Amino acid sequence: MKRVLRRQVVAYVLGVITAISGFAVGVAWAGHDATGETVQACVNRLLGSLYMQHTISGNNQACLRGDQTIEWSIAGPQGLPGATGATGPAGATGPTGAAGGQGATGPQGATGADGAPGTEGPAGPAGTITSARSPNGVFTITLSDQGILLGGPNGTFTVDFEGARMNTIGGATP
Secondary structure, three states: OHHHHHHHHHHHHHHHHHHHHHHHHHHHHHOEOOOOOEEEEEEOOOOOOEEOOHHHHOOOOOOOOOOEEEEEEOOOOOOOOOOOOOOOOOOOOOOOOOOOOOOOOOOOOOOOOOOOOOOOOOOOOOOOOOEEEOOOOOOEEEEEOOEEEEEEOOEEEEEEOOEEEEEEOOEEEO
16 A cells, blocks of 8 residues: 555656646746747736736736836856867878979079099090091191191191191292
8 A cells, every 4th residue: 555655646746846847838938028038027026926927817918016027038148258178189181182283493593513523434446537628628637648638728738758848829848
């Protein structure tokens, strides 16, 4: 018998709490103004209890004579900013981006220092020239087993086994 009585008491208490909670939510919702930002109610002057204005007469009228109208915001003023939180861990490395375009050509750099001299190259093959002519065709060089002949517009110069001789337009000179 005690067990059944206990269960009934618990059930009644839970039912009453649920009913009161539902009534409080309904009363608070019913007191909203047209903008939905404030709640309006009346304070009974004798008991100090709250009641919604339109719950007495069925419409949104003033409080009963002698009672006071009160109003409060549904949302309070904005609070102060909270403290800065701790720095979170570093995120994963993202994918490599696309290659950028060609940059502008930079300015000419300063002239560098001279490099060290290179090593001497190997000797070239023996020459085989027997004659040569200047690009304008005026001067010639002829090489032979008898000597060297230099020719120009005003004479020749010969080097052979007899010595060196110059022949000019005016004649030979020893």
